[in-house]
Amino acid sequence: MYRKTTLAGRAFYALAFLLLLLPSSLVGQNTWEEKNKAGEKLFEEGKLADANRLFLEALQEAQKFGPNDLRLAPIYNNLALVAFVRSSFITSEGLYEKAMTVVESSRGAEDPLLLPILENLTRLYVKEWAFSKAIRTRRRICSIGEKKLGPENPDSASSLNQLATLYLDSVRLLPRSDQSPSIAPNANGEAASSASPTGSVDDENAPDDAAKLATAESLYRRVLALQEKTFGAGNNRLVDVLQNLGEVQHAEGKPAQAEESYARAVGIIEESFGKKDLKLAGPLQHMADLKVKEERYSEAGELYGRALQIRETRLGENDPALVPLLTGYAAVMDKMQKPEEAKKLSDRAKALATSRKPETLRAIDQTLSVPYVIRFEKAVYDRYAGVHQTCMLVRGDGRVRIEDQQRGGHGPVNNQIQRSPDGMGDMPAAQETLGMSSATTQPVKIYESIVDNDSLRQLTAILSAKDVRNIQGNYPASGTANYYGTEKIVVSALRDEGVQNFAFPDLQARRSYEDGLKPLLKWLSSAEKHKGDAVKQAIPNNCSPEPPPTVPTQFGPSRQILAAHSSSGSKSHTASNQVPVEPSSSNATALIKVAVNLVLVRVVERDAQGHPVGNLRQEDFQLFDNRKPRPITRFTVERSASHATEATGTSPSDGAKPPSASVATTTERSLAYLFDDIRVSAGDLAELQSAADHQISSLQPSVQAAIFTTSGQTTLDFTADRSKLREALSRIRPRKVAGSEGDNCPEIDTYMADLIWNKHDEDALGVATEDALVCAYGNDARCGAAAEAMARATAQQRFLTAENDSRMLLVTLQGALRKLTAAPGQRSLILVSPGFIAPGGEQDYARLIEGALHTDIMISALDARGLYVIDSVGSRTRRLVDYQREAASAASELMTTMADATGGTFFHNNNDFNMGFDRVAETPESSYVLGFSTTEQELDGRFHTLSVTVSRKDEKLAVQARKGYYAIARGK
Numbered sequence: 001m002y003r004k005t006t007l008a009g010r011a012f013y014a015l016a017f018l019l020l021l022l023p024s025s026l027v028g029q030n031t032w033e034e035k036n037k038a039g040e041k042l043f044e045e046g047k048l049a050d051a052n053r054l055f056l057e058a059l060q061e062a063q064k065f066g067p068n069d070l071r072l073a074p075i076y077n078n079l080a081l082v083a084f085v086r087s088s089f090i091t092s093e094g095l096y097e098k099a100m101t102v103v104e105s106s107r108g109a110e111d112p113l114l115l116p117i118l119e120n121l122t123r124l125y126v127k128e129w130a131f132s133k134a135i136r137t138r139r140r141i142c143s144i145g146e147k148k149l150g151p152e153n154p155d156s157a158s159s160l161n162q163l164a165t166l167y168l169d170s171v172r173l174l175p176r177s178d179q180s181p182s183i184a185p186n187a188n189g190e191a192a193s194s195a196s197p198t199g200s201v202d203d204e205n206a207p208d209d210a211a212k213l214a215t216a217e218s219l220y221r222r223v224l225a226l227q228e229k230t231f232g233a234g235n236n237r238l239v240d241v242l243q244n245l246g247e248v249q250h251a252e253g254k255p256a257q258a259e260e261s262y263a264r265a266v267g268i269i270e271e272s273f274g275k276k277d278l279k280l281a282g283p284l285q286h287m288a289d290l291k292v293k294e295e296r297y298s299e300a301g302e303l304y305g306r307a308l309q310i311r312e313t314r315l316g317e318n319d320p321a322l323v324p325l326l327t328g329y330a331a332v333m334d335k336m337q338k339p340e341e342a343k344k345l346s347d348r349a350k351a352l353a354t355s356r357k358p359e360t361l362r363a364i365d366q367t368l369s370v371p372y373v374i375r376f377e378k379a380v381y382d383r384y385a386g387v388h389q390t391c392m393l394v395r396g397d398g399r400v401r402i403e404d405q406q407r408g409g410h411g412p413v414n415n416q417i418q419r420s421p422d423g424m425g426d427m428p429a430a431q432e433t434l435g436m437s438s439a440t441t442q443p444v445k446i447y448e449s450i451v452d453n454d455s456l457r458q459l460t461a462i463l464s465a466k467d468v469r470n471i472q473g474n475y476p477a478s479g480t481a482n483y484y485g486t487e488k489i490v491v492s493a494l495r496d497e498g499v500q501n502f503a504f505p506d507l508q509a510r511r512s513y514e515d516g517l518k519p520l521l522k523w524l525s526s527a528e529k530h531k532g533d534a535v536k537q538a539i540p541n542n543c544s545p546e547p548p549p550t551v552p553t554q555f556g557p558s559r560q561i562l563a564a565h566s567s568s569g570s571k572s573h574t575a576s577n578q579v580p581v582e583p584s585s586s587n588a589t590a591l592i593k594v595a596v597n598l599v600l601v602r603v604v605e606r607d608a609q610g611h612p613v614g615n616l617r618q619e620d621f622q623l624f625d626n627r628k629p630r631p632i633t634r635f636t637v638e639r640s641a642s643h644a645t646e647a648t649g650t651s652p653s654d655g656a657k658p659p660s661a662s663v664a665t666t667t668e669r670s671l672a673y674l675f676d677d678i679r680v681s682a683g684d685l686a687e688l689q690s691a692a693d694h695q696i697s698s699l700q701p702s703v704q705a706a707i708f709t710t711s712g713q714t715t716l717d718f719t720a721d722r723s724k725l726r727e728a729l730s731r732i733r734p735r736k737v738a739g740s741e742g743d744n745c746p747e748i749d750t751y752m753a754d755l756i757w758n759k760h761d762e763d764a765l766g767v768a769t770e771d772a773l774v775c776a777y778g779n780d781a782r783c784g785a786a787a788e789a790m791a792r793a794t795a796q797q798r799f800l801t802a803e804n805d806s807r808m809l810l811v812t813l814q815g816a817l818r819k820l821t822a823a824p825g826q827r828s829l830i831l832v833s834p835g836f837i838a839p840g841g842e843q844d845y846a847r848l849i850e851g852a853l854h855t856d857i858m859i860s861a862l863d864a865r866g867l868y869v870i871d872s873v874g875s876r877t878r879r880l881v882d883y884q885r886e887a888a889s890a891a892s893e894l895m896t897t898m899a900d901a902t903g904g905t906f907f908h909n910n911n912d913f914n915m916g917f918d919r920v921a922e923t924p925e926s927s928y929v930l931g932f933s934t935t936e937q938e939l940d941g942r943f944h945t946l947s948v949t950v951s952r953k954d955e956k957l958a959v960q961a962r963k964g965y966y967a968i969a970r971g972k
Contacts, residue, residue: 032061036075043082052082068105070113076102077117084124087457089464096121112148115141127458128465129519131170138163157226161241164219167212168248174518213252220245236272239265243283255290262287278314281307285325292328297335304329323349371396371713373459375543376524377490391543392524394459398450402531403540406442446538447531459523463493467516469500474800477505491520499678499711499735501804544712544815598634599625600853602903603928603948604960613957614639614926616950623930624947634931670718670823671705671921672816676833677735678710678805680864688832688864689729691913695921696725704823708816710809711735718823746772746791747880751887753798754839756791765791767879799839806838813848820857827857828904830920834864835891842943845894846966849901853929860904860920861895866911901962903927939967 039054055078062071080095099117107113118141125134142159149156224241231237246261262283269279284307291300308325315321330345377391387407394400451459462468489510490503504510510517601623605613618635673692680688696705699722706718707728713735716728746768748756755761756768768791769784776790777783813831820827829852838845852859868888892908899906903924907916930948945964950957 032058032071032075035061036078039078043078048082048085052079055079055082068102070102070106073099073102073113073117077120080120084120084127087460089124089128089461090469093121093124093464093466096124110144110147112144115144118144124461125465126166126169127461129173129458129462129522130465130467131166131174132515135163135166135170138166152226152229154226154230157223157230160219160226161223161244164216164223165244167216167219168244171209171212171216171251172247174522210252213248217245217248217252220248234268234271236268239268239279242268243286246283246286250286250290255294259287259290262290276310276313278310281310281325284310285328288328288332292332295335297332301329301332301336304332318352320352323352326352371494373456373494374463374524375492377488377543379488381486381488390528392528393543394451394456394527396456398452398456400447400449400451400527400531401543402447402449402528403444403543404447405444405540444540445534446540447533448535448538449527449530449532451527451530455523455527462519462523463495465516465519467513468493468520469495471502471513471516472500472801473797474503474804475505475509476796477509489521494711494713499808501808503804541815544811598854598931598933599946599965600634600850601930601946601948601961602853602858602901603930604903604924604926605928605950606958606960608956610958612924612926616928616952620950620952621928621930622949622951623932624945624949625932626944627947630932632930633933634929636929636931638927638929639925669700669703669825669923670820670827671699671703672708672718672820672823672827672829673705673729674708674710674812674816674829674831675714675732676710676809676831676836676864677713677732678808679834679836680734680832681834682734684834684864684866685732685734687866687913688862689732691917692729692832693726694914695917696722696729702825706816706819706823707732708812708819709735710812712812718819745775746787746794747775748791748794748798749884749887750798750802750837750839751890752883753795753802754837756795757799758839764883765795767883768795771880802837803839803841806836806841809833809836810838810841810844810848817848817852817855817857821855826923828921828923829857829859830917831859831861831895831898832864833861833895835888835895837887837890838894843966845898846943849898849962850965852898852902857902858904858923859898859902861899861906861908862913862916862920863892863895863906863908865908866913867909897963900960903960934967942967 035054035058039051039058042048042051042054055075059072059075059079062069062075065071076095076099080092080099083089083092083095096117100114100121103111103113103117118137122134122137122141125131125137138159142156142163145153145159146156220241224238224245227235227238227241242261242265246258246265249255249258249261265283266280266287269277269283273279284303288300288303288307291297291303304325308322308329311319311322311325326345326349330342330349333339333342333345373394373396375391375393378389380388382388388405389407390402390404392400392402486506488503488505491501493500504513603621605616607613614637616637618632621632621635623630623632675685675688677685699705701720704718704720705725707714707716707725709715709732714728714732716724719725748768748771752764752768755764765788769788772787772790772794773779773781773783777787813829816829820829849859865888892906895908896906898904905920905922907919910916943964944967946962948959948961950959
C-alpha cells in the first residue's frame with residue numbers, strides 16, 4: 001500500500017520547512033506567527049476545535065498583508081490538515097489549493113515551498129482513491145525534488161518509490177477492464193501513454209493497467225538501483241522495494257522474475273533479522289502463490305507451512321490475519337490429495353473469518369434518526385439469466401442493508417422492466433418481445449452487516465472527491481447500447497447542502513465518468529462481498545432510508561363498516577365486505593398494490609354553505625366512466641370519528657330500500673405529516689413549522705401522528721408524545737437536491753422543461769430561446785442558433801432533475817401510506833409542499849391514489865407557497881410571465897387531484913398557515929365511496945375520465961371527486 005508518514009509528523013515537518021524559508025522580514029510578525037504555532041501545539045495534542053480557532057485568528061491577521069501574501073500558505077495548510085483529520089475532505093482540498101495558489105503566485109510553480117502542500121494533497125487524493133490525481137501531484141513532487149536535491153539523492157529515491165506504489169495501488173485497488181499489452185517505459189521510467197496532454201482524469205488516453213504496471217516496474221528498478229548504490233546490495237532497506245517489485249512482476253505475468261525478487265527479499269530478511277522473523281511471512285506466501293500457478297504443489301505446501309508457522313508463533317493461532325494463508329494452504333493440501341489436512345485448514349479459516357463479523361446488529365428502532373450516507377441500486381440485464389437487481393443502503397453508523405433479487409431466466413427475457421421506486425428514472429424497457437416459457441422470479445434476499453469506522457471514513461472520502469461530486473442527474477441512454485448486457489446504476493448520496501442523485505442507464509452512458517466512479521463502485525463491490533448471511537423473515541423495502549415494518553403490511557380498510565348485501569337483506573361480516581387486495585408477500589418490493597378491477601370513487605357533497613351533506617343514498621348518484629353511465633356495485637357512507645359509518649351493497653333489483661345500518665364509532669385518529677423539504681424554501685419552512693407546531697400542540701390525546709420528509713432525513717414514527725413530535729418538527733431543514741436550482745439563464749422551470757423536452761412544444765422552446773438570447777447573448781440576433789441549443793440543453797437538464805425529484809416524493813408518499821395502513825382509527829396524510837410536476841409519473845400517482853382509496857386513507861395537501869404572486873417585473877420577457885403563471889397553476893394540479901380523489905382538502909393561495917393546518921387536518925363529517933367493476937377487456941391502459949352527478953331537486957350541491965383513473969390490468 002501507499003507508504004505514509006504520520007499525519008501530524010509530516011504536517012509539522014512541512015510547516016517548519018515552510019516557515020524557515022520565509023523571508024526574515026516576514027517571520028518577524030509575531031501576532032499571526034504566535035497564533036499559528038500555538039494552534040500547531042494544540043493540534044499535536046488532539047485539540048482540534050481550539051487549534052482551528054487559533055488558525056482562523058492567525059489567518060485573519062495574515063490576510064491584512066494581502067490576498068496572496070506568503071504568510072497565508074502555512075495557515076491554509078494547517079486549516080486543511082484540521083479539516084482532513086475531521087474527515088471534511090471537500091473543505092480540506094479547497095484549503096490546500098488556496099495554499100498552493102499563494103505559493104505559486106509568489107514563488108512560481110516549481111518552488112520547493114510547494115512540496116509539503118503537495119505531499120498533503122497527495123495523501124488526500126489517496127484517501128479518496130483518486131489515484132490519477134495522486135499520481136499527478138506525486139510526479140510533480142518528484143520533479144521539484146529532483147531539481148532541488150538531485151536525481152540520486154535518497155529523498156528523491158523515496159519519492160520515486162511512492163510514485164511507483166501509487167501506480168501499483170491504482171491497479172491493485174481499481175483495475176481497468178480494458179487492458180492492453182505492456183508498453184515500454186520511457187527514459188524517465190514511465191510508460192509513454194501515462195501522461196495525457198490535458199491531465200484530465202477522464203482522458204480516454206489515460207494509461208491502462210499494463211502501462212501502469214510497466215511504469216511501476218521501471219520506477220521500482222530505478223529506486224532499487226539508487227538504494228543499492230547508497231546503502232549496499234544486502235541492506236534491509238531494500239526489502240520493501242523488492243517485495244513491491246515482485247508483486248508488479250507477478251501481476252505482469254513474469255513469474256520467474258517475481259520469484260527472484262521475492263527470494264532476494266527473503267535472503268536479506270534472514271540475514272538481517274533471522275529465519276523466524278515475521279517479515280518473512282509475506283514474501284514466503286507470495287512465493288507459494290507463484291508455485292501454485294505453476295502447479296508445483298509440493299513446494300507451495302512447504303512455503304505455506306513455513307509462513308503459517310512464523311505467523312502463528314508471532315501472532316497466535318487465532319489471529320484473523322491467518323485467513324488468506326489458511327485458505328491457500330488448504331487448497332494446496334486438497335490438490336496434493338490430503339483431504340483431512342485440507343478440511344482442518346479450511347475449517348480454521350472459516351472459524352476465524354466468522355469471528356471477524358460483528359456479534360450482533362443493533363436493533364433498527366434504536367437508530368431511526370441515523371441518516372444514510374449512500375443508497376445504491378444496480379440492475380443487470382441478461383438475455384437468458386433475466387434481470388439481477390441489487391440495492392444497498394449504507395447508514396452513518398456503519399449499518400449496511402443489501403437486497404438482492406433475480407427475475408426471469410431459462411430463456412430470452414420477456415418481462416417489461418418496472419419503474420424504479422427509488423427516486424430515479426425508469427429502467428429501459430425491452431426492445432423486443434421474445435418467448436420465455438419458464439421465467440421465474442426468485443425471492444428477495446436481504447443481508448444486514450456493519451462496516452468498520454475505517455471503511456466508513458474511506459467511503460466518505462471517496463464521495464468527497466470532485467469527480468464524484470460533479471456527477472448529477474439522469475444521464476440519457478446510449479443510442480447504440482444493447483438492452484441485453486446493460487447495467488444500470490442509481491446513486492443517492494446525502495450531502496450537507498442537499499441530496500445528490502444520479503443515474504446511468506447503461507455502461508456506455510457512464511463511460512466518460514468511469515474514472516471518477518471507479519473508487520465508489522469498488523468500495524460498494526467490496527461491501528457487497530462481505531454482506532454475510534441472509535436475514536431470515538426480513539421484509540424488503542428496496543433499501544429505503546426509512547426502516548422496514550417489523551411485520552408484513554396488510555392493506556385493508558380500518559374503519560368499521562357494516563354492510564347489507566343482496567336482495568334478501570342478510571348482513572355480512574365486516575371481513576366479507578373488505579375491498580379485495582393483492583396478498584402481501586415478503587418476497588416482493590413493498591409497494592401498495594390493489595385489484596384495479598374494482599374502481600373506487602370517494603365523493604364529498606357540500607351544500608351552498610360548504611357543509612358536507614350526509615343523508616344521500618345510492619340512488620341519488622350517477623357515475624360516468626368516459627361519459628358512459630356505470631352501475632354502482634359498491635356504496636359506502638363514511639362519517640368522521642364522531643359519526644357512525646354505514647355501508648350498503650348493490651341495490652336490490654326490485655328497488656327495495658336497504659335496511660338501516662347500526663352505528664359504530666371510534667375516537668382514534670392517525671395523522672401523517674409529510675414535508676417536502678427538497679422543494680420548500682427556508683423562509684416558508686419556518687412559518688410552516690410554527691403553524692404545524694401550534695396544531696400538534698392542540699391535537700386531542702386520542703390522536704397519534706408521524707412526521708416524514710421527502711429527503712428522508714427527518715423521520716418520526718407514529719406516537720402520541722407531543723414533545724417528540726414537536727422536536728422532530730423543529731429538526732426539519734431545507735434539503736435542496738444538489739443541482740436542482742443552478743443558473744437561471746435561460747429561466748426554465750419544470751413546467752416549461754416538460755413542454756420543451758418531453759412534449760416538444762415549439763412555442764415554449766421559442767420563449768426559452770428568446771430568454772437565452774437576452775440573458776446570455778445580449779439579445780444579439782446572430783446568436784439565435786446558439787441560444788436555441790442552450791435552451792434545449794437547459795430544458796433537458798431541468799426535466800431530468802424534475803423527474804428525479806418527483807420520484808423521490810413518490811417513494812416517500814408510498815412509504816408514508818405503508819405506515820398509515822397499519823395505524824389505527826381514521827387515517828389521513830397531510831402533504832406540505834410548494835407544488836410539483838411529475839413528468840411521466842402520472843400513472844404512478846394514479847396507482848398511489850388507487851391504493852389510498854382501497855386502504856381507506858385520506859390525503860390532504862397544503863400549498864407551502866401561500867398566496868403566490870408572479871414577479872412580472874423581474875422577468876426578462878413578457879411571454880415568459882405567461883408560462884410562469886401556467887407553471888404556478890400546474891404545480892398544484894397533483895396536490896389538487898390527490899385531495900379531491902381521496903376526500904381530502906387542498907389549502908392553497910392563502911398565507912394563514914395556522915388556518916391551513918386546521919383545515920387539512922379535518923375530515924369531512926360525511927363522505928361516500930362509490931365503486932364499479934370493470935372487465936379485463938375494458939382495462940385498455942388508457943386514462944378514463946370520471947364524473948359524478950347527484951339528483952337532488954331541493955338543493956344544488958357541490959361535488960368533490962376524482963376526475964379519472966388509468967385502466968391498467970392487474971400486475972401491469
